[in-house]
Amino acid sequence: EHVPQKLTYEEAVERAFGLFHWLLLVVCGWANASDAVEILCVSFLLPTARCDLELSSSDMGLLTASIFLMMVGGYMWGYLADQKGRRRVLIMSLTVNGLFGGLASLAPWFWLFLLMRFISGIRVGGSLPVIFSYFSEFMPRLRRGAMISCLATFWMAGNILAALAWLVIPRTWVKFFLGTLEFKSWRVFVVLCSVPSISSALIFKLFMPESPKFLMEALAPIKKIFQSPFRSRSIPLLIIFYSISFYYGLWMWFPELFERTEDGGSPCANVSRPSVAANETCNTVKTAYTDGFITAAANLPGNIFTILVMDSTGGKALLGSLLLSSLSVFFIYVVQTKAQSLILSCIFSGVSVIAWNALDVVGTELYPTKLSSALGFFTGVGRVAAIMGNLVFGRLVDANCAVPILLVSALLLTGGLVGLLLPQTRQTELT
Template identity: 80%
Template sequence: YEEAVEKAFGLFHWLLLVVCGWANASDAVEILCVSFLLPTARCDLLLSSSDKGLLTASIFLMMVGGYMWGYLADQRGRREVLVLSLAVNGVFGGLASTAPWFWLFLLLRFISGIVGGSIPVIFSYFSEFMPRLRRGAMISALATFWMAGNILAALAWLVIPSTWAHFSLGMLDFQSWRLFVVLCSVPSLTSALLFKLLMPESPKFLMEGLVPVKRMFTGSLKSRSIALLMVFYCLSFYYGLWMWFPELLQRLEHGGSPCANVSLPSPLHNQSCYPVETAVFKESFIIAASNLPGNILTILIMDWTGGKVLLCSLLVSSLSVFLIYVVQTKAQSLVFSCVFSGVSVISWNALDVVGTELYPTQLSSALGFFTGVGRVAAITGNVVFGKLVETNCAVPILLASALLLTGGLVACLLPQTRQSELT
């Protein structure tokens, strides 16, 4: 199998990269769209800070979907699972745009998250087509599409401030942020269609048997599983900070630091959200675009250094988060936020490569399990930020910094997997 894959690299693999990459981008769009609509939707849905924390956490219930779809992918095949999960995720994500009340919007996002979460399967599926000597760079290139989705979501400033997108739909006041929610469901739906029409089943899945999930915590896999579990949790907690970036940047418009004691307009008065302040969206776009250098770097050097070495960038991420807390001006905060964004993406790309290479490819549910652990951390981070952002936002920011530091140190315990053969 390895010999055949080594000799078969060509145009198909670049098409595979685009299709799988677009699906990966859909994950970023689905996750991040909520953070960009909060400054406006908080008025129409009458959201408190705790409500915002629950809403941003809801999409991370992909934790359940991640393991479920990984298990089904090991049983039924990668392609079938990807088509179904992406389609359902897009449908419920789009339906959320019509919800007139917060609890219904939350429920639909909850279903979208719990039914979605097929991204670990994408990485397993993709890696099974890749030759050993190119796999690190190609998986890094696949991970780069998450940045593309991040940038697409950040283009909210082209949609949400628009007045032309405001109309009445029966009893529903269809504001521009609702149109943005609809647009954010398009990548998932089109990804499902592309997999259905263009992509074959993984040949490695078709030729090999099944591996029980419990094998992750037995024998030689046990120590690496524990270490990887800790790294996923520590790195994923930062989603709490990432999802609240637009909110923190908005606070900088009114005070001297992200944690300044600022009284923002009450969400109970619709007029306070309009006209929409576009500066926050543009700054979020800049932060998203700052992923590019880190993505390029990982593509160029991943096959040379291996993923374990690049996971050490978690230490720099920890420092940059700490500096976000201590800065006193908006410009300084934006600079360190960009540094954090650019460095953390190196860690994520390295983790995607390491997580794929550490386990037998039949065990795609392993990566789904660890991604699920990461979603637990993301939910925790979002809920903690939602509860403390008004009273003591220093606690979750400093906690995120400490966990990134811990993750970087634990990553040193993982084995080197550079250019190893898939088993």
């Protein structure tokens, strides 16, 4: 008589690894790309939308920060994912994002556009950490580092999709009227950016199962991450998430900074006007968008590198790339030509993604499944840093551009050094 063999969770996942897991990578990757599109699309439409919405630099800083304003979103959605299930929360959050991201295109006033972006930000605060928890719980231990690195690579795909703004926004003939609202090319771009989220929600609703690890585990309150034995890893991780997320202030302003280098010189040398006249028209500089596209594509070498070495070196070692990121940001301030600015921005893009991918792996392996909402909490901390980074850039980019750029450099250096305090998690079993 055949006696069924008892397997541990890790053994069962390892034996079952196959085509489903690669399809899961594509589905979760598309959802991850939708987050990148939603976060970065505003930075690409600012040079044009600032005229229609009559934005000052401070207004633009507030608008780029709006996607991060739901600072408690990561914890709230993480808690719901622990209580209701990963799949259900992903469907809800992706739907909210696609719906309100698309509605933002109809906003005739700045305050309404800001409100729609804020509500969309509620969703992004939820899906980012949940996607990685959901995906990692299907992955076998020996393949987890490389597969999570592959998932993180889809963020680059989202960057590139958002950077395709240069195919849409400069087309001045792309416009029509909805009542009294002139629906220009940048509004069409906003609608297109909502498509990845809506399509991801439909795929999860129709085809994807719940995480098996979630179905097996009892859950613990989030406060335990700051109790023994997790306290020694939680505090350094909190500092790292804050340090690396603050750089969104720089990343979201790249298209604007590139536009300021069109006539040559440092991006900090050519300040924009503090406000825009109501009757002014924007003549979009197409090269500012193509530069953004090149910078987004510069993620590729870093992504390939992490996929190849993550399982052998572990995420902790790769967090050291924050030190190189810090150095590249420092030199962005001192460059004198547009070409130099673009080269250093590409270096920063290629190196910083290594640290982000490492953090995605480390964040899922440092805590047991019953504390998977910890990643949502730390993502919420990152939201606070991203808000501050965008607001600081908005306030100071015209008055003293050196301050926010050098502050990003200093924080990245701090994060790289604090990473040395984390334990090694290479090929750790999920518990």
